[in-house]
Amino acid sequence: MRFKIGFIFFCCMSTFVYGQNHIQYADSIRVSSAIPELSYAVISGDKILEINTLGLHSIDLKDVATLNDRFHIGSNTKAMTAFIIAKYVEKGKLKWNTQFFDLFPDFKKTAKPEYYDITLEKLLSHQARIQPFQGENDPAVPDFKGNPREKRNQFGRFILTLDPVEINSAHTYVYSNAGYTLATMMLEKATGKSWEQLIDHVFNKDLKLDVKLSWPENQIAKDTWGHSFENNKLVPVPSNTDYHLDYTEPAGDINIKLTDYIKFIQLNIKGLQGQDNYLKASTYHFVHKGIESYSLGWFNSYENNQDFSTHSGTAGTYYTIAAIDRKKFIGYIIFTNSFNEATVNGVRMLMRKLKKDYGS
Template structure:
C-alpha cells in the first residue's frame, strides 16, 4: 500500500454542496484530461460519490499505443482493493453462521498443522483479514516464485501454497500480507462449500457488475492495458505479456472493474456505514481494528473517521477513500503506476477538491 492521501478535510463541506451540481462530471473530465497530459498517463478514471449521487469522469486511451478512448465501462485492474471484496465475502459467511472472526485457520484445515512454526497454530480469520497473522507478505515476485505449485485447480493450488507458507518464518504483526488473504479465502470457500472464484463471480453477477479476474486486457483487448517503465520509456503490456499474478491469488488482489460499478460498490459501503452500531458488519470491516481493519485501512483526521485502500501490481493503480460522516467517497483509476504517476493521482485529487471549492464559491457569490 502507498501513503495515505492527505486530504484537506476542511473542504468536505464544499464537496457536499457541489455534489448536487451537474457540472461535477465535467470538472472531473477536465481535471483528468489535464493530469494525463501533464504526467504521461495513458488513461485515468475517477468518481465522486455523495449520498445517492455518483459522478464519473474519464480521460485518455486504453493504452499509449491506441486511439480508443476509455469510458465508464472500461475495466481497470484494482489489485489489492480486491481485499475489500474478500472481507465482504467473509462477513457473508459470518452472517450465515458458517464462520466467525475467531475461527482458527487450523480448525478448518488441521492437515496444515506442522512443527516448523508453532506461531501459526492459533491464527484466526480475524488475524488474516487484519494483517496480524504474521505470515510472510508475498507482495514481491521473488517471494511468489519461491513457492512451488503443481496442482491444477485453484482450490488445490491454495492448499499447496498454504502448506509451504505456514512453514516459513513469521513477520511482525501488522505486516501487510497477500498470503494472509489467500489463507482467508481458503476459510471462506471451505465454509461456503464453493470455490472463492465462484463466490466472487456470483456476487458480481447478482449486482450486474462487469468484471474480470486478472488483467482486463487479457479478457478483452478493448479494456485498459497496464503500463510500466522499460529503458526509461512507458511500455504497454500486451495481452500475451508474461506478467500476471498467479490465479490462486485472486482474493489478495486480482479483480478488474470499471469505474461506474466500482463507485457503486463504494456507495454500498457508504450507505452501510450510516449505521453507526459497532456490531454492524460495515463498521466492523472498516473500523473495528485501528489502523488496518478487514480489507480497509482507517484513520482519523480533523476529528473525522475515514477509511481507505490503494491497490497496484505496478501496472495499474487504484485509490479509494470514504468519509462516512459526510456520505462521501472518492476513487481514482490509472493504467500506469510509476511513482510519478501515483503522485499525479494524489495531486489530481487535491486539484479536484480545490476546483470544486472555486465553483461553489462562484455559485454562492
C-alpha cells in the same frame, strides 16, 4: 420554499462548477504525469456527484477512453474478498474468531507454532504475522499443481512453514497478500466453493456487477491496456501476457468497470450510514472500523480531523485508489492504466483536490 429552491440551485451550480474545474485539473495531471487513461468519480450513497473518463486506452492506440472500460484494481480486491467473507460470517458459515487450524488441523503438523492461534480476523487485518508475498524478496515458492483452489491449499500449507514476521508497537500489522490466501482457504472450506465461484455468485449473480478476473481483455475486445514502466518509459502490456499472482489472487486480481465499482462503494457508504443492504450495517461498521490501523480490506486513515476508509491497488500495470469519508459519507475513486512514481503522485494530487472541494 423560495429559500429551498435557491439552496438546491446553489448546490447544483456548485457541483457543476466543481465538475468543470476538475475535468481540466484531472486532464492536466493526466498529461503531465503521462497517464494514458484516467477515470474518476465522486459519489454519495445514492448519487454520482461527478464522474469523468479521460485519455486513451494505450499510448500506442487512438481508442478514446469510455465509461465501459475495465481496470485491474490490484489490492482493492482485498475489500471485495473481505466483503464476501463477511456475508458468510453473517450466514453462520464462519466466525471472525474462527481459528485457521480448526478447519485445517492436518496443516498443524508442519506449521510453525507461532501460527497456532491465527484467526480469520487476524488474517484479514494483517495481524497473523504471515510473510508479505508482495513480489519483492519473496521466498522461493514450489511449482504447485492442480486447479486454483488446490494450488492455494498447497501454497497455504507452504507459507505456514515459513518463519513469522515480527510485529511490534511501531508496526501493529504486517501487510500480507499471503494472509488473504489463508483467509480465502477458510472461506472455501466453509462453503465448499472456490473463490472464483464465490466472486461470480456474490458480485455477478447477487449484486449484478460485471466482475472479471485478471487483466482486462484487450486483444479480442477494445479495452484498456495496462502500462508497466521499463527503461524510464511506459510500455503497453497486452492481456495475453503470461501473468499470475502466484496463488494470491484473492488479494489482488479483479478487474471491473468504474460504474460497477461505484455500486460496490455505495453499498459500503450506505452501510456506514447505518443502512442494512447486502450486508448488515453492523457488519460494515466492523469491516471498516472494527480494528485499528488496518481493518478488513481497508486502511483506517485520519486526516485533519477527518475519518477515512482508504485503499490503493496495483499489480504493476494499473493503479487505482478508493477512499470513503466516514463523516460526510462521500466516496472518491480514481482509476488509471499505468503504474510508476509519476502516476502515483498525479493520482494523489487529484485525490487531494477532490477531497478538499467536496469535503470542506
